[in-house]
Amino acid sequence: MKDLKKTLLLASVIGLTGFTACKKNGEEAITPIPTDNTETLANSFFEKVSYKGAFGTTDWSAGWANYNPQSTNYPSTTATLSGKITTNTTLDASKVYLLSGFVYVQNGATLTIPAGTVIRGDKTTKATLIVTQGSKIMAEGTAAKPIVFTSNLASGSRAPGDWGGIIILGKAPNNIPGGVGTIEGGVNNEENAGAHGGTIADDNSGVLKYVRVEFPGIAFQPNNEINGVTFGSVGTGTTVDYVQVSYCGDDSFEWFGGTVNAKHLISIANVDDAFDFDNGYQGKLQFCVAQRDPKLADQAGQSNGIESDNSETVFNSSPRTRPIISNMTIVGPVASASVLSSVDAKHEHANLWRRGSKMVLGNSVFIGFKYGLNVRDLETGEALTDGTSVISNNIYQSYIANMDVIVSGSKPAFASVDLLKSYLSTKGNTIMDEDGAQNLLNNPFNLTAPNFTLKTGSLAASGAKFQ
Template sequence: MKSLKFKALILAVVILAASCKKSSDTDPIVDPNAKQTLTLQNGAVISGVYKNTILNVPEGNFTLKGYVYFEDGSEINIAAGATIKSDVSDKGALIIERGAKINAIGTAAKPVVFTSGKAVGQRNPGDWGGIIILGKAKTNRSTEPTIEGGVGKNFGGTVDNDNSGTLKYVRIEFAGIASQPNSEINGLTLGGVGSGTTIEYVQVAYGNDDAFEIFGGTVNAKYLVAYGTADDDFDFDFGYTGRIQFGVTLRDPSVVDPGDAGNGIECDNDGTGTNATPATRPVLSNFTFVGPNVDNTASKNHNYANRFRRASNFVLNNSVLIGWMKGGLSLESDATYNSLVGTTTTSEFKNNLLHANASSYRIGSVTVAGATADAVKTKAEGSATITLAAAADAKLTDPFNLTSPNMLPAAGSPASTGAAFAGDLTNSFFSSTTYRGAFGTTNWMAGWTNFNFTKGASGY
């Protein structure tokens, strides 16, 4: 009994002494606003909102559950060889807000893969959302717009060299869900992303909406692949003025949006074709646009190789466009027509190879006096573009092969020569080539891309 009383007395003294110590004597001062660093274990779930956090995702397999937000000041770093699959019931989407960063840096041997959580043979376009990156670069909106997709976040600003991180050797598969009509999440959506961001070697495969959609901003990119897209392969809007070199589109005839028209490029200044500035003017070189090359019921909504409309401007040079059933180069507003053929000459379509089964050149909703599709053709051919009689005349090795495409020029191909780099293309961003299209003698898609998707009764 005495022993218990003595122990209780000693304990009371210890507690009293501890309570009298100053926290500065031994206890660290914890800043509640300090950034925390978290490293996931293989098999972990990524979900919720990350605030003031650096999240490290190592090589392994992970689940993306629901809409996941990285707020201003947060960062997600994804290592080579990481595979992130969407939760099946709570479809995932990754949203990088303004001031946050994503660094998903794979290698040709170990790409970073975002994909469906369903088993092989059951995967389909639209199994999950996609990746949205928002930055602080300029748009042509008078206020900071809200990105589509139902995520409720704004983008844009005045920092044209804003840095949202790095995507390199990344695959995005089976993305594209619509939260509401005409408000979809694309494979990769970029809103007001600045030129300090690095985007290279990114493939979007079997997306249910656009593969790459860019709203405003100044971000540059190289080595982009759109494969089996349901809607547009590349969509530019809201004053995008960046540069892209080495792009590929490969359409699957059996996959297209049943309610919309799928194009290689769709480009608008804005949704109503105003003259808001900065004007949408992507500067593009060395693209290979491979259309469905068939015309049947399943492919009826596959549309044009290039659809420039609603007062947009553009530069598209040194490229190859083949296999498009409805049209090649389509200009669909007075301002867009004038920018290439008329008086403003702010657009360029030079040194290209172009074939379409119908209407290689066309116009729509153009009221300019004397405007014709033949005038567009004359302008293009006067700028060293060659209009081909057949897709085979491009002499690419095996461009329409859906499971193992080879888009390199074959012997005697007119794509092997004819490129020129002048004007906007003298910018140091561009690598000068002698060849037209995305490839010379090296297949830069080898190793990290995936075209091995065979559709069964339940999916891919």
């Protein structure tokens, strides 16, 4: 069986090259079987920069991102967006829309949102925009005119969970039994409106570019939440670039399977995990940043920078979750040892890789966390030791003694933490103390006007590798 798995791994380049025979009209038909990908950071998707972390010396968030949306005054709504959108529809940027209830883009329709449009989510109806399989959202703002999804409450009274969020559903592969699942978040599955998954790796659900999503995120019940932006089996034909999620009541970004790639993502002051991967997600990410608010954490669980699972029940199911990440910066809730005791106890790991998740993680910076890197469960660790996962050239800093590197689970793959630390050392990773972390970035812990660019002489200014 191990030899078979190796053969499938070598044969798969984008995760769809395995095949099986099935009956069709009495004849044998060939249907692709999703398999694990073997992509690396050498892929042409990645810009080959020399620095580690999301920013060098230039702030690519300037002009379009908003780090203090609580104080922003938006104009009153003048139109309503509700119900089902079943034909191609283009919004009017001169109007301010009230998003009311669950709004479905379906029947193959395309919703086009012009640059500069403001859409305010209604709290009472848990307003949520759902782009169903086969339909598209074309939300392409500009740096000067970003598209804004925000709370309909007045400045000063907004909070995480004021409305639902954005859910995009596609036909790319996942590892859900049968290949098709129903997205979480209370989505009505009549007419398969909540369905996601298939065999089209390059499925196209449209564009999200220069988009801000503020105060979303509703937890209906444990493990059934609406995130800031949810990607359900979204394919590589979809463009995701320059997207900010702020003050989200759950995860800022969560991927359930799929292959979609993304650059320039920002997560600010969310409640649960900043970046969450599940069910065989195999996309690529570069230039992503997150900042945690010490007083905002998930009281029903734990709040992590990265949380990644393959499958909740079958840890080695295929395709394996295997995000390929470079140049990520996640700033935890602990600005210094002196404030550690005041940080919400539910804040935990910079990275939590578990339940068989694989990964390629390089050239990234994780500072200000209680706990550092946790590799949990046998299958997760085995992927590091057999080389199908790689963690390389990253910087970690955390505060709790003996919790900077953790091996956990009922069957951990590493017999001791020292073995995992040895692995990390041989792969060019650096584990530093508070003094070292303070010399990396210009002003990363400021909650309303952060600066994530590199300080002069920063250790993160060089050493990135793309292999």
